Amino acid sequence: MRDTRPPLAFGAVAILHAIADGNRFGFEIMDATGLTSGTVYPALDRLESLGYLESRWEDARVARRDKRPPRRYFDLTAAGARALAAALTRYKNLRPVSLAAWKIRPNET
Amino acid sequence: MRLLLRLLLAMIDLGARLAPRSRRRAWRRQWRADIVHEWQWLSRTDAGVIGRATLVRRAAGALRHAFWLRGHVRRLEMISHDLRYGWRQMLRRPGVTVAAVVTLGLGIGANVMMYSWLDGRLRGLIPGAVDSNRLVAMNGVWQTRNTLNTSYQDFLDFRERRPATIDDLFVYTLVPLNMRIDGDPMRVFGEVVSGNYFDVLGVGPALGRMFLHDEGTTPNRYAVVVLSYNFWERRFAGDRSVIGRTVTLNGRAFTVVGVAAKGFRGAEPYLNLDLWVPVVMQPSLTAGGDRLSVRGNHWLEAMVRLKPGVPIARAQADLNIVAADLGRTYPADSFPAVQLYELWRAPSMGGAAVTAVMGIQLGVAAIVLLIACANVANLLLASAATRQRETAMRLTLGASRGRLVQQLLTESTLLAVAGGVTGLVFAYWTKDLVRAFVPPAPLPIDIEPQLNGVVLLFGVAITVATAFVFGLVPALQGSQASIVTALKETASGATTSPRRARLRQALVVAQVALSLLLLVSAGLFIRTLVNAQSVDPGFSLRSGLLASIDLQASGYDTARGRAFQEQLVARVRDVPGIEAASVAQRLPLGFGSSGDMSVTVEGYTPAPNEEMHVYYNRVGPAFFATMGIGIFAGREFSERDGDGARDVAVINETLARRYFPGRSAIGGRIQAGRRAVEVVGIARDGKYQSVSEPPRPFMYLPLQQWYRPDIVLIARTTGDPAARVTALQAAVHALDPNLPLFDVRTVAEHLEVSVFIQRMIATLLGGFGALALLLAVVGLYGVIAAITAQRTTEIGMRMALGATRRDIVALILRQGCSVTMTGVAVGLAAAFAVTRLFRSLLVGVTATDTISFIGTTLLLVAVALIACYVPARRAAAVDPLQALRNE
Numbered sequence: 001m002r003d004t005r006p007p008l009a010f011g012a013v014a015i016l017h018a019i020a021d022g023n024r025f026g027f028e029i030m031d032a033t034g035l036t037s038g039t040v041y042p043a044l045d046r047l048e049s050l051g052y053l054e055s056r057w058e059d060a061r062v063a064r065r066d067k068r069p070p071r072r073y074f075d076l077t078a079a080g081a082r083a084l085a086a087a088l089t090r091y092k093n094l095r096p097v098s099l100a101a102w103k104i105r106p107n108e109t
Numbered sequence: 110m111r112l113l114l115r116l117l118l119a120m121i122d123l124g125a126r127l128a129p130r131s132r133r134r135a136w137r138r139q140w141r142a143d144i145v146h147e148w149q150w151l152s153r154t155d156a157g158v159i160g161r162a163t164l165v166r167r168a169a170g171a172l173r174h175a176f177w178l179r180g181h182v183r184r185l186e187m188i189s190h191d192l193r194y195g196w197r198q199m200l201r202r203p204g205v206t207v208a209a210v211v212t213l214g215l216g217i218g219a220n221v222m223m224y225s226w227l228d229g230r231l232r233g234l235i236p237g238a239v240d241s242n243r244l245v246a247m248n249g250v251w252q253t254r255n256t257l258n259t260s261y262q263d264f265l266d267f268r269e270r271r272p273a274t275i276d277d278l279f280v281y282t283l284v285p286l287n288m289r290i291d292g293d294p295m296r297v298f299g300e301v302v303s304g305n306y307f308d309v310l311g312v313g314p315a316l317g318r319m320f321l322h323d324e325g326t327t328p329n330r331y332a333v334v335v336l337s338y339n340f341w342e343r344r345f346a347g348d349r350s351v352i353g354r355t356v357t358l359n360g361r362a363f364t365v366v367g368v369a370a371k372g373f374r375g376a377e378p379y380l381n382l383d384l385w386v387p388v389v390m391q392p393s394l395t396a397g398g399d400r401l402s403v404r405g406n407h408w409l410e411a412m413v414r415l416k417p418g419v420p421i422a423r424a425q426a427d428l429n430i431v432a433a434d435l436g437r438t439y440p441a442d443s444f445p446a447v448q449l450y451e452l453w454r455a456p457s458m459g460g461a462a463v464t465a466v467m468g469i470q471l472g473v474a475a476i477v478l479l480i481a482c483a484n485v486a487n488l489l490l491a492s493a494a495t496r497q498r499e500t501a502m503r504l505t506l507g508a509s510r511g512r513l514v515q516q517l518l519t520e521s522t523l524l525a526v527a528g529g530v531t532g533l534v535f536a537y538w539t540k541d542l543v544r545a546f547v548p549p550a551p552l553p554i555d556i557e558p559q560l561n562g563v564v565l566l567f568g569v570a571i572t573v574a575t576a577f578v579f580g581l582v583p584a585l586q587g588s589q590a591s592i593v594t595a596l597k598e599t600a601s602g603a604t605t606s607p608r609r610a611r612l613r614q615a616l617v618v619a620q621v622a623l624s625l626l627l628l629v630s631a632g633l634f635i636r637t638l639v640n641a642q643s644v645d646p647g648f649s650l651r652s653g654l655l656a657s658i659d660l661q662a663s664g665y666d667t668a669r670g671r672a673f674q675e676q677l678v679a680r681v682r683d684v685p686g687i688e689a690a691s692v693a694q695r696l697p698l699g700f701g702s703s704g705d706m707s708v709t710v711e712g713y714t715p716a717p718n719e720e721m722h723v724y725y726n727r728v729g730p731a732f733f734a735t736m737g738i739g740i741f742a743g744r745e746f747s748e749r750d751g752d753g754a755r756d757v758a759v760i761n762e763t764l765a766r767r768y769f770p771g772r773s774a775i776g777g778r779i780q781a782g783r784r785a786v787e788v789v790g791i792a793r794d795g796k797y798q799s800v801s802e803p804p805r806p807f808m809y810l811p812l813q814q815w816y817r818p819d820i821v822l823i824a825r826t827t828g829d830p831a832a833r834v835t836a837l838q839a840a841v842h843a844l845d846p847n848l849p850l851f852d853v854r855t856v857a858e859h860l861e862v863s864v865f866i867q868r869m870i871a872t873l874l875g876g877f878g879a880l881a882l883l884l885a886v887v888g889l890y891g892v893i894a895a896i897t898a899q900r901t902t903e904i905g906m907r908m909a910l911g912a913t914r915r916d917i918v919a920l921i922l923r924q925g926c927s928v929t930m931t932g933v934a935v936g937l938a939a940a941f942a943v944t945r946l947f948r949s950l951l952v953g954v955t956a957t958d959t960i961s962f963i964g965t966t967l968l969l970v971a972v973a974l975i976a977c978y979v980p981a982r983r984a985a986a987v988d989p990l991q992a993l994r995n996e
Contacts, residue, residue, distance in 0.1 A: 026143045030167065037170025042177035049185065058142075068149060069142040072135075 008087050011035060015043050016052060016076065016084040024073045044074055052080030113161060114148045117168045127175035129182040136178060140171045187512075191519035198520055199527075206524070208891060209488045212884060213528020213575060216481020218535030219880060221568040223474035225536065228564055229378055233452030237373030239311025240414075245421055246455035247278065247411040247428065249444030252720060256448075256456035258282075259411040261388065262404040263443050264303065266435055267411075272427030274419045279303045279310075280388060280409035281376055284395055287659065287849045288383075289357035290344065297340070299358075299384040300375055301391055307335070307369070309414050310376065316341070317352040317367030320387055324366075328389045328401055334363040338371040340383040358386065360663045360847075361393045376412060378452070395661070395819070405442035413449065425449040469870055469947065473627065473877045480623050480881050482575050483616045484888040485528070486582055489521055490613045514584045521580025522573075529572030533565070586612065613892055614928050620888045621932025622939055624881035625969050629940040630947075631874035632961030633954055637801075638871045640953030641864040646698055647795015649737030653856040654687075654824045654837055655696065661818035663848050670818050671752060676844055678729055681824055684840045686833045689825040691736070692729035694817045697797050698863035708808070710768040711778040723764065724797055725781075725808040727815045733759070733792060735823050743775045743790030750811040757811060759790040764806035779808070786810065800863055801952045822850075830855045867950060882969065885932075886976045893925045894980040904984050905992025914985040921984050925977030933966055 008016070011033075018032035030040050047053045055074050063070035076084065121140045128136040144164070151160045199206040228234075235241045247267075249257035259267075264280045271278060281302040288297045300306075304325010313319070315338050324331040334356065336345075345351045354365045363386065375382035388409070392399040400406045415424050428447050436445030450456060503513060658677075660670045674692055681690040695704070705722045715721055732738075733745040741762065750757050758779060765774040765788075777788045794804045812820065822841075826833045834853055841850055897904075904917055912920075945956040954961065 025146075026139070027147050027167065037167040038173035039170075041170060041174035042181070045174075045178060045181065049181075057138075063142070066146075066149070068145040069138065071142040071146055072139040 008083055010091075011039060012043055012047060012052075013084065013087040013091065015040060015047065016080055016087070019053065019074055020076055020081070020084055024075070025071045029074075047080065048074070051077060052083055053077060113164075114145070117144050117148075117165070120168065121171055124172050124175050127172060127179065129179045132178050132182060136171075136175060140168070140174075144168055187515065188519070191516050192523065194516065195520035195523045199523060205488055205891075206527075208887060209485050209524050210527045210531055212481050212484045212488070212887060213525060213572075214531025214535055215880060215884060216478050216484075217529055217532025217568055217571050217575070218539070219477045219481075219532075219877065220474050220571055221532055221536035221564060222539055223470060224567045225540065225564045227470070228561070228567075231453050232563070233455075235310065235376060235378070235452070237310075237312055237370055238376075241452065243276070243415045243417065244310075244452060245413050245415060245424070246450040246452060247413045248448050248450065248456060249407060249432075250446040250448050251444045257444060258407040259409045260404050260407045260442070261391075261401045261409060263407075263435060264409060264411060267428065267431055268303075268305075270431050270434075272424070272431065274416055274424045274427045276414040276416055277305060277309045278411055278413040279306045280411045281306055282388075282409050283377070283380065283382075284386075286358050286384075286394065287360070289849075297383040298380070299334075299386055300382055301388040301394060302376075302385050303388050306376075306385065309412070310373075312373045313370050314367040315370045316349060317365070319367055319369075324389075325387050326389060328399075329392045330389075331387065332361055332363040332390060332393065333366045333387065334358065335367045335369055335385045336365060337369055337374065337381075337383055337385075339374065339381065341368045359394050359659060359661070363390075376410075404439055407444075421449050421451065469630075470873065473874060476623050476627055477877055477881055477884070478571065478575075480620050480884045480888075483620045483623075484884055484891070485521075485524065485575060486580075487613055487616045487620075487888050488891055489517075489524075489580060489584075490582075490586060490616070514581075517584035518577070518580050521584065522576045525572045525576030525580070528575070529568055532572070533568055536564075536568070582612070610896070613895075614931075617885075617888055617892050617928050618932040618935060620885040621929055621969065621973065622936035624878070624885035625933060625936030625966065626940045626943060627874065627878040627881045628965035628969060629936070629962055630944060631871065631878035632965045633944055633947075633951060633956070633958055634867060634871035634874050636954045636958060636961050637867050637950070637952045638864060641800045641867055644796070644800050644952050646800065646860070646863070647738060647793055647797075648697065650735065650823070650825055650856055652826050652828075652830055653735075654822075654826060654830045654833055654853065655856060655859055656822045656837065656841075656850040656853040657819070658822055658841070658848065658850060659819045660848075663845065665818060667816050667818075671813055671816055673844065674729060674812065674820065675748065677822065677841065678731070680840050680844060681822065681837065684824075684833070684836045686828060686836065687824045687826055689731060689735040691732040691734075691823050692812060692820045693732055693823060694727040694812065694820060696821050696823070696859060697726075697736075697795055698800065698860065706782055709780040711780070712772070713768045723781075723806050723808050725810055726797075727810050727812040727817055729812045729820075732809070732823070733790075735825050737825075738795060739793040741791045741793065742773075743788070745790050745792075746809070746811045751813040752816070754814070756784050756786040756814055757789045758786040759792050759809040760788055761792050761807040762794045763804045764808060765791050767806055781808070781810070796863075801867070801950055830857075864952075867952065870947075870950065878965075882972060885969075886972050889925065889929065889973055890976040890979065892928070893921065893977045894983075896924065897921055897980040897984045900984070901987055901992050904987050905989040908987070908989040909993060917985040917987075918978070918981040921981035922974065922977050925973065925981075929970060929973040929977075933970065936969075937962065937966065 014033040014035065015029055018029045021032065023029045023032045026037065026041055026044065029035075029044070030037055033040065035043075044053060044055070048055055053074050054077050055072050058070035058073055060070050118141060121137060121144065124140075125133050125137040147164055147167070151164060154160070229236065233241055233244070235244065238244065247259065248255060249259060249263075251257055259280055261280065264278070268278055279302065281300045284299055284301050286297050286299050288295050304320050304322060306325075307313070307319040314335070317335075319335060320333065321331075324333050336351070341347060341351060351365050352367065355362050356365060357363070369385070374380065375385075386394060389401060391401055400408055413424065413428070415421065425447065428449070432443070432447045433445055435443040500513060504510075660673060665673060678690050678692060681687060704726075705724045708721050708723045709715075710721070728746065730746050730748050730750070733740055740759070743759070745759060746757070758781070760774060760779075768774075768779075769777055774788050774791055779786050779788065792809065795807075796802060797805065797807055822837075824833070824837060838850055838853070841848060904912075904920075907917065907920075908914075940962065941957055948956045
């Protein structure tokens with residue numbers, strides 16, 4: 001059956017992208033996306049209830065070794081990966097623009 | 110530094126109270142872990158003040174997260190809770206649920222069915238064509254008319270000089286053809302089309318090829334034909350070797366070159382065509398000589414394909430430049446302007462035949478939907494009434510009104526979805542029923558209902574609208590319960606608030622009124638149908654045979670044709686069982702039986718802007734005697750009114766009165782086209798095009814003087830006309846064994862066709878009127894039953910105090926009657942207002958026909974009484990002891 005869920009907003013795509021890129025928990029994702037915590041945490045829950053993400057608690061032994069509580073890790077589900085791929089195709093057009101008119105060279109950040 | 114961490118963690122501990130209980134632990138754990146981790150990292154890297162500020166800012170987002178979770182969780186929980194609760198409610202009252210679902214199913218199903226019928230037309234789709242939305246019809250404009258056809262010469266000029274805003278244009282027209290495959294004659298319907306027809310429509314071949322350029326442009330040389338897929342399957346059993354085969358069309362051999370793609374039925378909606386022939390073959394196919402070279406012969410429908418994105422007005426303006434130029438160059442033949450029409454309102458034949466019905470159809474569908482919706486609203490109101498205590502309890506326990514409305518709306522949505530599914534199933538089952546609404550017609554009318562995505566979407570939209578609009582009122586009403594009164598009442602004795610009872614009764618009144626409106630309309634059309642069959646069409650011929658003959662197709666030239674027609678009539682007259690015979694160009698009350706010409710009458714000065722168009726017919730000798738049309742003054746045509754004799758005409762009373770006021774019309778002269786004719790007789794008025802038309806001026810011309818090769822043979826018979834068919838055919842074949850007689854029919858069958866539109870509307874309204882009546886009765890029953898159920902205690906009390914069962918029945922019936930009668934009053938008023946809109950379609954009944962009004966009202970009242978009697982009986986059967994014990 002076709003996926004009838006609405007296409008993702010840009011913020012949600014950024015979050016899925018960050019997670020696919022190896023960022024696993026809240027603060028990392030904020031660092032990667034530049035979004036605020038008030039956006040990222042609800043978005044993570046929402047994406048999880050949509051079935052795009054799944055979360056689990058960090059292995060307690062690892063956490064104990066680092067002297068801190070276990071964190072909540074997020075991972076892409078298969079549906080999330082598909083949604084991300086679809087969204088990236090949609091946003092593909094955003095990549096190759098020339099900003100030379102503003103005196104900005106490609107790859108300059 | 111550690112202090113900061115402590116503060117932040119304390120904030121998280123406090124903030125945890127904001128998070129919903131079910132997620133509180135997880136929330137706290139997640140945030141604590143993330144903050145600790147971040148803090149550790151900051152401590153290691155010595156990020157300084159900026160890093161710490163960032164941590165604080167980020168940690169503050171935890172509160173927003175908690176708030177968000179609160180709403181999120183509640184939304185999820187509420188929806189699933191409401192759904193489960195609604196489902197249980199539905200199961201708890203299976204009677205109400207089934208009634209609501211079936212009602213909704215009928216209402217939605219009826220609309221989906223109607224819409225599936227109209228979908229293609231409304232969206233202007235040509236099945237099988239590419240991008241139909243860029244196709245528009247083009248018609249000529251002349252004086253007050255704007256639906257005129259195009260001539261072939263004008264088409265060529267338009268095409269050559271087509272503006273940049275249009276892609277292309279093509280012409281076509283419907284032609285009935287006599288076809289022979291291996292000797293078997295049959296009647297088929299095709300279109301003659303310009304060579305670019307398939308290209309512009311975007312239709313490719315399923316087999317073989319479409320027309321080549323030369324075939325589409327060289328007059329009368331390439332006899333080729335493309336079959337429709339449907340026809341190919343039906344007549345040739347899908348035989349692929351059909352390409353290259355020869356078939357005979359109107360006497361000429363044509364080679365099959367291709368079969369059009371599956372699903373393409375022709376350029377007209379509602380018509381299912383058999384084949385297509387290049388328009389340049391017209392001289393071989395239709396009567397009336399070579400029409401291709403005559404610029405003044407406007408016989409073709411034109412269709413234009415716009416360039417993408419071009420608005421219709423712009424294309425029309427551009428085409429009008431060409432039209433104006435043509436009008437200047439050929440002032441006598443070309444129209445000075447054109448009008449473009451979107452396909453859904455194109456004035457061409459297939460659409461026009463059905464368009465008259467369409468307005469009524471849409472009205473009917475809307476009314477049925479309204480009735481169904483009122484029914485559902487009523488059922489929901491009823492359930493809200495019995496749930497007053499529950500509602501009040503929830504309000505007392507702190508539920509908000511919005512929450513209750515949401516709960517009730519969820520329930521109505523559940524009902525609507527169930528109803529919508531049922532409706533789609535109904536629509537699917539009854540899909541082919543549509544064809545039953547189409548009586549036999551002399552055209553290949555074939556309505557193909559589509560159950561496509563758009564139709565489904567339409568069904569879903571209706572379902573949602575129903576759920577929302579008619580769920581909202583009961584929901585708002587239901588959530589309004591007065592806490593104190595409701596809680597005071599006992600469960601069974603809960604009386605309905607007067608306001609809600611009024612609202613429910615108003616809904617039933619509306620239902621009764623609407624269904625009465627439909628029933629009255631149905632009654633009018635059924636009476637019309639009865640009357641139309643007995644209406645005086647102006648001729649008395651009832652027992653007779655009719656047959657169409659085309660001499661052109663059999664290779665007769667004008668001189669031979671004239672001679673043949675004379676011999677034919679003489680020969681047929683001698684057939685035993687045939688009393689009289691004649692020929693005519695067309696018959697009164699046939700499909701498309703109109704032809705008019707511009708005339709001037711000697712001694713009559715037209716008023717400014719008066720258009721002197723007169724409808725006419727060309728008829729043979731003894732036509733009036735054969736048809737039984739009275740001649741008031743003068744004489745009718747005889748064999749002496751032949752070619753070369755004085756040009757004469759017979760006119761009808763209306764023409765005589767209008768154009769020869771205060772003087773004798775006999776001997777008067779009329780300029781008809783390029784010829785002047787002398788009036789020799791005045792005939793009785795009659796019906797010419799439809800049984801419902803008003804009297805109109807009409808002129809008869811002698812067929813021998815105004816020759817036509819395509820004629821109708823009319824034979825008056827004694828006894829059963831069907832028994833004379835063989836003798837008639839034998840008489841014709843004795844004259845010419847190769848001349849096909851097509852469309853042999855009795856006069857009775859012909860008259861049947863003349864009430865086609867009325868029959869269609871009567872069938873439609875009858876069916877839907879019955880459905881509306883059923884729904885209204887279900888609604889009435891529901892309301893009376895619910896009111897009665899709520900009055901059980903009261904009834905028990907009355908009976909304990911000495912009321913008899915008869916009294917109780919009378920009590921309930923009185924209540925039902927008052928609701929019904931109010932509905933009847935409103936419905937009659939509405940019917941008086943509405944029925945005059947289709948006055949022009951009625952025959953022999955006024956729009957306020959007493960019999961239709963009273964008859965349908967009685968029917969409705971009778972059925973309504975039965976609907977009330979059932980709950981009344983049940984109420985009367987109440988055991989007073991039992992009823993009071995519940996108190």
